[in-house]
Amino acid sequence: MPKLKTQLTNLPHQPGCYLYYNSAGKLLYIGKAKDIKKRVASYFTKNIHDPKTEKLISEIAKVDYIVTDNELEAYLLENKLIKKRQPVYNIMLKDDKTYAYIEITKEKFPRLVTTRTKSPDKKLFGPYPSGYSRQHVLRLANSLFKLRVCKKLPKRPCLLYHIxxxxxxxxxxxxxxxxxxxxxxxxxxxxxxxxxxxxxxxxEMDKFSKRQEYEIAKLKRDQMRALQSLATQQRVDLKKRYDQNVINYVATAKQTIFGVFRINKGVITGKQEFVFKKELALLEDFITRYYETHDIPEEIIIPERFENQKLVAAYLTKAKGKKVSFTVPQRGDKVKLLDLVKTNILTKEKEEESALFELRQKLKLENVPRTIECFDISNLGETNKVGSMVYFKDGKPDKSNYRRFKIRTVEGQSDYDSMREVVLRRYLRLVKENKTLPDLVIVDGGKPQMSAALSAFREIGIQLPLIGLAKKHEEVYTTYTQYPFRFSRRTDALKLLQHIRDEAHRFAITYHRVLRSKGMR
Structure with missing residues (x-):
């Protein structure tokens, strides 16, 4: 293999993509450039780089390249290569299948349903990262327009008709x-x-009122008022007749958080946040990755210009089939929107931090619980027992570290023995592999489930902070108090605990259904 210096000398002064590899041959990063040689040289000749770029440079052992006819082709090729090969230093957004959409079915009498599967032949709206906002919209649409919710048309009207x-x-x-x-x-x-x-x-209200069909007119009036209330809550002061997205970010030494507001004709219809802890989180890279899986608006409002802005606009225009433009506002309503996105990011950060610090204080923990693992048992019938474990880092789910378990050693429906087995298997493995243990362990349940986990800890010879969260009254059981206690319903700490517990339950139920469909193979 030629030395790196020789490779740099042999790079062409042409548009295309460059690829960085480490000494083990692992692909680190893919970039595009108008002039490959100048762009790659800038990595090694500049004296000042951000810490993440410095780390990337320190790992580069080989540079490869692919020449294209022009800059736009280089941009298109870069996107294809990143999506296919997923280099460790490029931003990779989670696939949209993790988010839910609202679908209008193609039945004779269509329904509104939730789906996580994208398909060109489906009529989809979203995505909705928040389950609460999705359910709110579903309930509002169904109640306003009295759409059916049953999967099959029954022979008799159901309770919903009677109310x-x-x-x-x-x-x-x-x-x-x-x-x-x-x-x-x-x-x-x-x-x-x-x-x-x-x-x-x-x-329609006026029409039915003139016909003296007052019941229908009243219904239309109530629908109109509900919509006006919704519009008041969501409206921003923009008199545009097209779709817009507002993108802003907050960068710290530890991470970069991007926020996106989706706006349709002056109404905020959704928002999302993305956190990047290890990747090179550049605005340009984020925008490119984001619009691979999201609808492209006609206007994208951003906080600052970036190097290849015209090129990205051309790329998005080609993908949409309609002109797409970037706006970097200096004053007025659009600046206020950028500030609003940033405020939402900072508020979310503070909420998560406050929840973790509150947990530390209330649970008398030695450290802030940056890593939390939660266990749940799904037990429907004597032969269908499974366990789940979800992993949260800094108050957010890390699905790559989720684990699921078939119960192997327990006969009957003993939650105690099932919980003990799952906890034992999890931490016995971590100890054997010399891996880091979590800052806090949660079990779904009360004293019996906690006793099961403690029994497993004793057998392994470890001590970990442990609590049980009982669903009925949201009571928290600890190892140092005789009786359970409750968090205030309004605290961020309780909301986080509930989120973690509910996620563990969802994950267990999902696995349970998969195994049932396979006959518990």
């Missing part, structure tokens, strides 16, 4: 045409087209 929450197409209480018109209204809501939807409802 005026469903139009009951199952008994021909509504014509197919009228039902489809309601679905169209629901679609307008999901798109964020609240203003024209409100006008449409106002027109």
């Amino acid at each position: 005026n929450q469903c139009s009951a197409p199952c008994i021909n209480n509504i014509s197919e045409g009228e039902y489809v018109r309601n679905v169209t209204l629901a679609e307008m809501l999901l798109k964020g087209d609240i203003k024209p939807l409100t006008k449409k409802l106002e027109f």
